[in-house]
Amino acid sequence: MKAWRLHDKEKLTLDELPSQSVGEGCVKIKTLACGISLTDVLMYEGKLAPGSLPVIIGRQCVGMVTETGENVTGLVRGDRVAADPFVSCKTCAPCKNGRADECEKMLCCGLNDNGFMSDFTVAPAGVFYKLPDRISDTDGVFLEHIALSINAVGKLGLDKGEHIVIVGANALGIILAQVALYYQAVPILVDTAADNLALAESLGVYYTVNSVDADSMIKIFSLTGGRMSETVAFVSTSHMSFGRCLDYAAVGGRVAVVGRSQISDEMAGSFNTVLDKQLKVAGVNNGAKLFPAAINLLANRTVDVSKLISCEVKFGDVENSVREHAENIGRFVKAVVRP
Ligand SMILES: [Zn+2]
Structure with missing residues (x-):
């Protein structure tokens, strides 16, 4: 099999690996589409450390089952599936108490275990969720963001009619805003990239704030009737500042840091605001076990990802595309690789 493996900072190569046998409880899938995530780009730049090297990158994958091992039920050859990375x-206490998303030994494929940027992958059947025909191969790549957004909204305890200021209008931020709308909350999306904000508006996110040309504090003050926002979500893979996002929260507000990233030192200064405003801050880095809910929101078009694919990349061009992302992070919403 062929796989894109990161060996070191800026050393991403297409390697020929021996094909894996399909053991008990496992399935083999042929990759149909795989998203390039900001996590992949940050690892390539050496800004986010993977568990070990080399590692196959790629966390957001749709594939077709080509082989099933013994004792696999519910999946058969020819099924289209999405992978929950x-x-x-x-076995840990949170897992045993039904809080798998807070697992103490969580593996994330493409970060601290091999991902899916390969022509074929063998993995336990439990990783894969069958896709309905209504969800295309490329749209399925966004399920990981949708599952993470559902988890973030849950962890924030976002209620009907509440505001949620979302800082960072990348693919994850725009999807989180759509999920918040589904929960009948009022998302306010903040970014400095006018193109991304316009894209979000075209997808039904009415309140956007460009923090370059508007005084974002005044605008959010006005949109929230002077109360500031009950909840704030900081998209950690965005280029926005964490400290500023806390200013948008009401006293006693709830804040979530959403996604995987290396958090920079500038956050240290933010703890004064956390104390001054007695904020409740949660970290949410995955949407484990929420794929069935995410598939539902995508299949019934509650979340519309149709405009979020900025380019399709050939399998052989992954390294070029990851490097281009690193050089110009704002230009891409989502690149999808089609082997
Ligand atoms: Zn666990």
Whole structure:
């Protein structure tokens, strides 16, 4: 099999690996589409450390089952599936108490375990979720963001009619805003990239704030009737500042840091605001086990990802595309690789 493996900072190569046998409880899939995520780009730049090297990149994958091992039920050859990259251990206390997303030994494929940027992948059947025909191969790549957004909204305890200021209008931020709308909350999306904000508006996110040309504090003050926002979500893979996002929260507000990233030192200064405003801050880095809910929101078009694919990349061009992302992070919403 052929796989894109990161060996070191800026050293991403297409390697020929021996084909894996399909053991008990496992399935083999042929990759149909795989998203290039900001996590992939940050690892390539050496800004986010993977568990070990080399590692196959790629966390957001749709494939077709080509082979099933013994004792696999529910999946057969020819099924189209999406991969949940977060694999919980099933043995730690949170796992045993039904909180798999807080697993103490969580594996994330493409970060601290091999991902899916390969022509074929063998993995436990439990990683894969069958896709309905209504969801295309490329749209399925966004399920990981949708599952993460559902988890973030849950962790924030977002209620009907509440505001949620979302800082960072990348693919994850725009999807989180759409999920918040589904929960009948009022998303306010903040970014400095006018193109991304316009894209979000075209997808039904009415309140956007460009923090370059508007005084974002005044605008959010006005949109929230002077109360500021009950909840704030900071998209950690965005280029926005964490400290500023806390200013948008009401006293006693709830804040979530959403996604995987290396958090920079500038956050240290933010703890004064956390104390001054007695904020409740949660970290949410996965949407483990929420794929069935995410598939539902995508299949019934509650979340519309149709405009979020900025380019399709040939399998052989992954390294070029990841490097281009690193050089110009704002230009891409989502690149999808089609082998
Ligand atoms: Zn666990």
